[in-house]
Amino acid sequence: MIPAVPGFTSLTGNIGIKDNRPDFALLGVNTPEAASAVVFTQSRFAGPSVRLGREIDPSALRGVVVVSGNANVATGGQGLADARWLRAWAGETLGCPAEQILVASTGVIGVLYPVERMLAGMDALPAPGPADLGAVAEAIMTTDTRPKCASRTVGNAIVVGVAKGVGMMEPNMATMLSFLTTDAQISTDDLDRIFRAVVDRTFNAVSIDSDTSTSDTAAVFASGEAGPVNHVEFEAALLEVCTELVRMIASDGEGASKLIEVRVTGARDDAQAKLVAKSVANSPLVKTAVHGADPNWGRVAMAVGKCESEIDILEENVRIAFGGLEAYPVPGSPQRRAELQEYLRGDEVVIEVDLGIAAGAFTVYGCDLTEGYIRINADYTT
Amino acid sequence: MIPAVPGFTSLTGNIGIKDNRPDFALLGVNTPEAASAVVFTQSRFAGPSVRLGREIDPSALRGVVVVSGNANVATGGQGLADARWLRAWAGETLGCPAEQILVASTGVIGVLYPVERMLAGMDALPAPGPADLGAVAEAIMTTDTRPKCASRTVGNAIVVGVAKGVGMMEPNMATMLSFLTTDAQISTDDLDRIFRAVVDRTFNAVSIDSDTSTSDTAAVFASGEAGPVNHVEFEAALLEVCTELVRMIASDGEGASKLIEVRVTGARDDAQAKLVAKSVANSPLVKTAVHGADPNWGRVAMAVGKCESEIDILEENVRIAFGGLEAYPVPGSPQRRAELQEYLRGDEVVIEVDLGIAAGAFTVYGCDLTEGYIRINADYTT
Numbered sequence: 001m002i003p004a005v006p007g008f009t010s011l012t013g014n015i016g017i018k019d020n021r022p023d024f025a026l027l028g029v030n031t032p033e034a035a036s037a038v039v040f041t042q043s044r045f046a047g048p049s050v051r052l053g054r055e056i057d058p059s060a061l062r063g064v065v066v067v068s069g070n071a072n073v074a075t076g077g078q079g080l081a082d083a084r085w086l087r088a089w090a091g092e093t094l095g096c097p098a099e100q101i102l103v104a105s106t107g108v109i110g111v112l113y114p115v116e117r118m119l120a121g122m123d124a125l126p127a128p129g130p131a132d133l134g135a136v137a138e139a140i141m142t143t144d145t146r147p148k149c150a151s152r153t154v155g156n157a158i159v160v161g162v163a164k165g166v167g168m169m170e171p172n173m174a175t176m177l178s179f180l181t182t183d184a185q186i187s188t189d190d191l192d193r194i195f196r197a198v199v200d201r202t203f204n205a206v207s208i209d210s211d212t213s214t215s216d217t218a219a220v221f222a223s224g225e226a227g228p229v230n231h232v233e234f235e236a237a238l239l240e241v242c243t244e245l246v247r248m249i250a251s252d253g254e255g256a257s258k259l260i261e262v263r264v265t266g267a268r269d270d271a272q273a274k275l276v277a278k279s280v281a282n283s284p285l286v287k288t289a290v291h292g293a294d295p296n297w298g299r300v301a302m303a304v305g306k307c308e309s310e311i312d313i314l315e316e317n318v319r320i321a322f323g324g325l326e327a328y329p330v331p332g333s334p335q336r337r338a339e340l341q342e343y344l345r346g347d348e349v350v351i352e353v354d355l356g357i358a359a360g361a362f363t364v365y366g367c368d369l370t371e372g373y374i375r376i377n378a379d380y381t382t
Numbered sequence: 383m384i385p386a387v388p389g390f391t392s393l394t395g396n397i398g399i400k401d402n403r404p405d406f407a408l409l410g411v412n413t414p415e416a417a418s419a420v421v422f423t424q425s426r427f428a429g430p431s432v433r434l435g436r437e438i439d440p441s442a443l444r445g446v447v448v449v450s451g452n453a454n455v456a457t458g459g460q461g462l463a464d465a466r467w468l469r470a471w472a473g474e475t476l477g478c479p480a481e482q483i484l485v486a487s488t489g490v491i492g493v494l495y496p497v498e499r500m501l502a503g504m505d506a507l508p509a510p511g512p513a514d515l516g517a518v519a520e521a522i523m524t525t526d527t528r529p530k531c532a533s534r535t536v537g538n539a540i541v542v543g544v545a546k547g548v549g550m551m552e553p554n555m556a557t558m559l560s561f562l563t564t565d566a567q568i569s570t571d572d573l574d575r576i577f578r579a580v581v582d583r584t585f586n587a588v589s590i591d592s593d594t595s596t597s598d599t600a601a602v603f604a605s606g607e608a609g610p611v612n613h614v615e616f617e618a619a620l621l622e623v624c625t626e627l628v629r630m631i632a633s634d635g636e637g638a639s640k641l642i643e644v645r646v647t648g649a650r651d652d653a654q655a656k657l658v659a660k661s662v663a664n665s666p667l668v669k670t671a672v673h674g675a676d677p678n679w680g681r682v683a684m685a686v687g688k689c690e691s692e693i694d695i696l697e698e699n700v701r702i703a704f705g706g707l708e709a710y711p712v713p714g715s716p717q718r719r720a721e722l723q724e725y726l727r728g729d730e731v732v733i734e735v736d737l738g739i740a741a742g743a744f745t746v747y748g749c750d751l752t753e754g755y756i757r758i759n760a761d762y763t764t
Contacts, residue, residue, distance in 0.1 A: 044695045045687025074683050074697065074710065109680025110710070209666045214687055284591040284666075285759055292760030298491025301456050302593060305427025313426045315456065328456065328492070370760075371753045377667055378674030378752075 001134065002149050005160050005181045007031060007223025008131035009063075009094065012139040015121025016114060017069035017107070022139035024121070026128060027179060028063030028094040029221045036061035037192040038102060039199055041216035047073030048083040049103040050217060059188035062100040064179055064219060065090035066140050067118075068164070069107040073214045082113045089122060104177050104217045106164070107142050133181065137162035140177055143376065145252055150244035154237035157184035157226035163218075163245040165208075178203060178218040178245060184234055185224035194235045195220050202242035205274070206365045208253035209373070210282040250365040251347070255372025259348045259365065260290055266319075267360030268312055275310070277364035279303045280351060287369035290349050295340030297327035304353060317356030322349065383516065384531050387542050388565045389413060389605025390513035391445075391476065394521035397503030398496060399451035399489070404521035406503070408510060409561060410445030410476040411603045418443035419574040420484060421581055423598035429455030430465040431485040432599060441570035444482040446561055446601060447472035448522045449500075450546070451489040464495045471504060486559050486599045488546070489524050515563065519544035522559055525758065527634055532626035536619035539566035539608035545600075545627040547590075560585060560600040560627060566616055567606035576617045577602050584624035587656070588747040589663050590635035591755070632747040633729070637754025641730045641747065642672055648701075649742030650694055657692070659746035661685045662733060669751035672731050677722030679709035686735060699738030704731065 009028045017023040029036070038058045040050050049072060065086055072079050083103050091098035137147035144164050151160040163178035186194075203218055220238070251259040262281045267273035280286055283303040289296040297320045304318060320328040323343045325336065332340075343349070349368075391410045399405040411418070420440045422432050431454060447468055454461050465485050473480035519529035523546050533542040545560035568576075585600055602620070633641035644663045649655035662668055665685040671678040679702045686700060702710040705725045707718065714722075725731070731750075 042690040043684070043687035044689060044692060045683045045697050045700075071680075074680060076711070109678075109683060110714075211665050211667045211681075211684060211688065214684055283593050284755070285593045288756055288759035291756065294760070296491075298453075298456060299593075301427045301491060302425070305425035306593065307426060308424040310426060315427050318427075329458070332492075369756060371756050373666070374670055374673065374751060374753050374756060377670035378676070 003151055003158055003160060005131060005133065005158055005223070006183045006225040007034070008181050008221070009128040010131040010133070010136055011093070011125060011128040012132070012135040013121070013125045015125070016117035017067060022135070023068045025066040025136045025139035026063065026090055026093060027131060027136055028128065029223050031223060032062065032096070033224060034062070035059060035186055035188040035191045035222040035224070036219060037188065037195040038217065038219040039196065041214060043214045045074060045214045047071055047105065047214050048075070048080040049105045050214070051080070052083055052087065053102050053217065056099055059192065060100055061102055061219065061221065062096040063090065063094050064102040064104055066177065067105040067113070068140050068142050070105060070111060070113055071107050071109050071214060072105045072113055073109045075110065075112050078112055082115060085115070093128060102217065102219055106177060109214065131181065133160050133162055136179070140164040143254060148245055148248040148252070150241045150248070152237040152240050154184065154233045155226070155229040157182055157229050159184070159237050159241050161241045161245055163249055165249050177216070180220040180238065180241065181223070182220070183223045183226040184229040185227050186222050186229065186234065190231060191220060191222055194231065194238060198235065198239045198242050201239065202246045205363060206246045206250050207278060207281050208250065208256070208367055246365050250367050253367035254376045255370040255374070256367035257370055258290055258368045260287070260367055261348065261350045262353070262364045262366065263350060263361070264353045264355065265361045266354040266356045266358065267362070268357045269360040270362050271360070272310060273360040273362035274364065276304055276307055276353060276355065277362050279307050280353060281364040281366035284369055287366070290344060291368035291370050293341055293344040295322060295327055295337060295344055300351060300353065301328060312357055313355055319354040319356065321352040324352070385533055385540055385542060387513060387515070387540055387563045387605070388607040389416070390563050390603070391510040392513040392515070392518055393475070393507060393510040394514070394517045395503070395507045397507070398499035399449060404517070405450045407448040407518045407521035408445065408472055408475060409513060409518055410510065411605050413605060414444070414478070416444070416606060417441060417568055417570040417573045417604040418601060419570065419577040420599065420601040421578065427456060429453055429487065430457070430462040431487045433462070434465055434469065435484050435599065438481055441574065442482055443484055443601065443603065444478040445472065445476050446484040446486055448559065449487040449495070450522050450524050452487060452493060452495055453489050453491050454487045454495055455491045457492065457494050460494055464497060467497070475510065484599065484601055488559060513563065515542050515544055518561070522546040525636060530627055530630040530634070532623045532630070534619040534622050536566065536615045537608070537611040539564055539611050541566070541619050541623050543623045543627050545631055547631050559598070562602040562620065562623065563605070564602070565605045565608040566611040567609050568604050568611065568616065572613060573602060573604055576613065576620060580617065580621045580624050583621065584628045587745060588628045588632050589660060590632065590638070590749055628747050632749050635749035636758045637752040637756070638749035639752055640672055640750045642669070642749055643730065643732045644735070644746045644748065645732060646735045646737065647743045648736040648738045648740065649744070650739045651742040652744050653742070654692060655742040655744035656746065658686055658689055658735060658737065659744050661689050662735065663746040663748035666751055669748070672726060673750035673752050675723055675726040677704060677709055677719060677726055682733060682735065683710060694739055695737055701736040701738065703734040706734070
C-alpha cells in the first residue's frame, strides 16, 4: 500500500523502550551521491540528538536513526554520549561514517536511555532490507493514534514521506519528526531551497497546542535513482506530500475530533497573514467553540483583535466566514446560523478571515480542543 | 464585610440581560475634584465601550457604568449609539457630563443590546446610595463563580478594588474589568504613574487562556476625602489589592482547580523574565501536568526552551523548582519525586525558574487547564 522508493534501506523493531510495539527505526539511503536537507527545532532546550544534527553537513546525510518513547532531552553529558553511541551503531549498520547519520528521539523528557536493554534489543534485530516506509511510520509513533504516510509521483520519480507528532506541536522550522524520501535526482542546493519553501507552508503551519517540541526534526533524502525531475513539479509534489502529512498530524492532534484549517487572506503580507492565522488556530476559545460546533465568530474576531501590533487591521474591513458561509459582518439570520452549525458538525472546519488590506495570505492547520486533550496530558506521567 | 469608601456612590440591579441575577452596576465618585486613571485592552476589535473610553480625559472620570452578559462588541454603528445612550443615562443619574463616564460591558460578542428591556429595567432601579463595593463585585460577574473584592488601608485612607474575569484572559494593559476606589487624596499625575506601575505587575501578569478580551478595562478613582497619603505606601497598598484580585481571578479561571504562580528570576531583565513566565504559564502541557499533579519539569523546560529568540538562555544555567523543591538540574530521586507530587496536589502551585543570567525577575499568575474549561467553552453558546 505504501510504495517502495528505490535506493533506500530500512530496519524497524522493538528495543525495549515501549512494551512490545515497535520503538526503533533506521532509514538509510544507499548511495553516497544522495542529496539531503534537514531542518530542526529552534528550542533553547533542544536535546543532544538535535545538537548533534545541527553540527553535521545537512547535504551529506546517509540516514536517520529514530527512538520513540524517550526524547533523550535535558539528560546532560550522559545523554550526549548516548546519542553519539546510537549514531555510531547506526553508521556501522548502514556502512557509513557516524557523522552522516541523523539521530531523532521523541517521548518523555529528562530520562536517560535504558542503554543496556536497548543494546540487547538492537543486537537481536535483523539486518536492514529494502525500505519499508509504512513500517517506519509505525515505529516512530509515540502518542499518535495512527501512522502518517503520504506519497506522490513526479515524472519517473516518487516522493514518500512519513511523520509523527500529536502534542507539544507548534513547530518552528521543523515538525516533531518527518522524513521524506525520493528517488528523484536533484542537487543538494536545489533540494535545500525547495524543502525550506515547502516546510514553511506545511510543517511550520501546523499547531496543535502552541507548545514547541525540543526534538522537532524534518529531513528529506533523494537517492537519485529515477534521474532528474522538473523542479517546479518536484516542489509541487513535495508540497502535496507534506501538506497531506500536516493534515494527518493536525487531525490526529491529542484528543482532537476535528481538523481546523485557518485561511487568512487580504493581509498586508504573508507574514501578517501567518501571525493572524496562528492567533486564530491557537486560541483555546476558538478551538473549544469548534469542538462544540458553535458558530461563535465573535471568538474569531477576538483572536484577530488580539494581534495588537497590527494597527492596519481595522474591524470594519475584516470579513469572517466558515467554509464559505459568511458570518461577519453580515448580521446572522436564524437560517445562516443553522447552516453554520450544520457545517461545524463536520470533521473538517475551514475558518476564513479576510483582512481587507492587501494580497498577503497564509493557511495554518490545527485542531479542536477537547476533554481528550486534557485527559491525555493530565494523566501522561513523567 | 467589604469596607465602605468615603466619597463614592453606587447602584446595582437586574436590567434584563441575565435571568434574575444582578447584571448592571453604576459606580460614581461624588466630587468633581476626584482623581482617576484608566487602562484599556489593546485589542484591534475593541468594542464601542472601550472606543468611547479611549477618547475621554482619563484623569477627569466621575464614574463607570457596567453591563454584564453582553459585550456590545462588533455591533457596528448601532452598538456605538447604544454605548452613548448608556453613558448619557449614567451621567444624568450621577449628575455629571456624559463624557466623564466610563462604559464597561462584557459577555457575548456580536449581539446588540436589548435596549427596550434594559430601559424598562433601568427605570425601575432605585436611586444611587453610598457605594456598596460588594454588590458591585457581584453585579459585574459573568461566568465568574465568585465575586472578587480586596481592600487595604494606607494611612487614614482605604483602597477597595473589585474585579471580574475568568476566561478570554490574557490582558495587556488591563484586565477584563477591575475598578478600584480610594479616599486618598492624590494628584491625577501621581495616580496615573502609580496605577500603571501596579497594573504592569498585576493585571498584565495574569493569564488564564492566552486569549485577550475585546473589553478589558481597569480604572482607579480617588475621592480625596481622607486627605494626602504617603505615595510609596499608597503604591504598596494598591499593589497588594491588585495582586489579591489577580490571584482571585487566576484561581477562579474557567474550569480551574489550582492557582499557578510562575516566578522567573535570574533573567537578563524583567521583560525577558515576563516573556519566559508567560510562556510557562500559558503552556497547555504545563497547565495539564499541574492539573494531574505530575512534577513534569520537562514540560517547564520545554516552555522555557520555546522562547527561541532568547539566545542567552542556556540549558546548563537554568534551574527549575516547584514550591522551593528543586527539580532540575538535580537528578530526581524517588523521594524528591514523592515530595513534588505531594506539593503539586495543593491548591496553589508555585513554579520557579531561574535563568542564571542576571537579576531580571517577573511573576505571572495563571491556572491549570481542566476538562471544566473545555466543557464551559464548548457548551457556551453565541
